Amino acid sequence: MPSDKSLRLGVNVDHVATIRNARGGTHPDPVRAARLAAAAGADGITAHLREDRRHIVDADIERLMAEIELPLNFEMAATEEMLAIALRHRPHAACIVPEKREERTTEGGLDAAGGHNRLRPLVGSLADAGIRVSLFIEADPKQLEAAVALQAPVVELHTGAYCDACLEGDGAAAGRELARLTDAASLGAALGLEVHAGHGLTYDTVTPIAALPAVRELNIGHFLVGEAVFVGLEAAILQMRTLMDAARAETLEA
Numbered sequence: 001m002p003s004d005k006s007l008r009l010g011v012n013v014d015h016v017a018t019i020r021n022a023r024g025g026t027h028p029d030p031v032r033a034a035r036l037a038a039a040a041g042a043d044g045i046t047a048h049l050r051e052d053r054r055h056i057v058d059a060d061i062e063r064l065m066a067e068i069e070l071p072l073n074f075e076m077a078a079t080e081e082m083l084a085i086a087l088r089h090r091p092h093a094a095c096i097v098p099e100k101r102e103e104r105t106t107e108g109g110l111d112a113a114g115g116h117n118r119l120r121p122l123v124g125s126l127a128d129a130g131i132r133v134s135l136f137i138e139a140d141p142k143q144l145e146a147a148v149a150l151q152a153p154v155v156e157l158h159t160g161a162y163c164d165a166c167l168e169g170d171g172a173a174a175g176r177e178l179a180r181l182t183d184a185a186s187l188g189a190a191l192g193l194e195v196h197a198g199h200g201l202t203y204d205t206v207t208p209i210a211a212l213p214a215v216r217e218l219n220i221g222h223f224l225v226g227e228a229v230f231v232g233l234e235a236a237i238l239q240m241r242t243l244m245d246a247a248r249a250e251t252l253e254a
């Protein structure tokens with residue numbers, strides 16, 4: 001069992017399905033990728049069943065639930081259709097993500113504050129079914145407080161703006177975004193929320209996020225699948241894990 005302070009890695013297999021769907025057919029298979037991820041030391045599998053089924057499709061979710069022992073983090077829009085699918089499969093966790101512009105904050109996370117009345121029954125139904133609910137939000141105190149008001153036990157902080165700033169070589173913006181994430185992770189933990197993070201993380205951006213002591217899980221997909229083209233999925237995951245563990249070890253020593 002991982003220790004209480006450990007940092008989990010959820011591997012998002014969406015973009016294995018993106019490549020499969022580019023040609024149709026069955027190859028490459030996201031469930032095979034999930035099996036490999038488990039062998040490489042992933043702690044969970046993440047998959048986003050989008051309303052337009054552009055990558056993961058319903059049969060993938062069925063197979064991930066039936067064939068993979070790792071907990072599934074089912075990313076879903078806040079719709080009746082997705083709620084029914086989640087309740088049918090009862091994954092370990094459901095992460096509510098925005099798919100439509102009006103569900104997002106200006107930065108891109110779910111508008112948990114503005115969507116309280118719409119989201120509260122959905123969060124309640126998922127929780128009643130024993131599914132751990134997570135909200136994919138911006139690193140914004142207003143959104144963290146909204147997550148508490150919605151009785152969601154988990155938030156996933158959107159790392160996209162931080163990763164974009166790093167990619168653009170804008171050190172000042174990256175520093176600002178990292179400070180925002182650092183503050184939000186601490187506030188989230190102080191409010192009693194379990195804090196996760198993800199979106200756009202790479203070998204170059206993961207270390208400062210993995211070093212945040214309040215962060216308990218990272219969900220990473222696109223970069224790992226891209227890197228797998230060059231080194232294989234297992235090697236890509238192992239390298240990410242190594243970087244995460246090194247960052248964490250330094251945090252624990254400090």
Ligand code: PXP
Binds near residue numbers: 199201219221
């Ligand atoms: N977390 C959430 C909530 C996501 O929706 C995604 C996919 O966009 C990820 C993490 C993984 O992001 P990426 O594929 O950029 O690593």
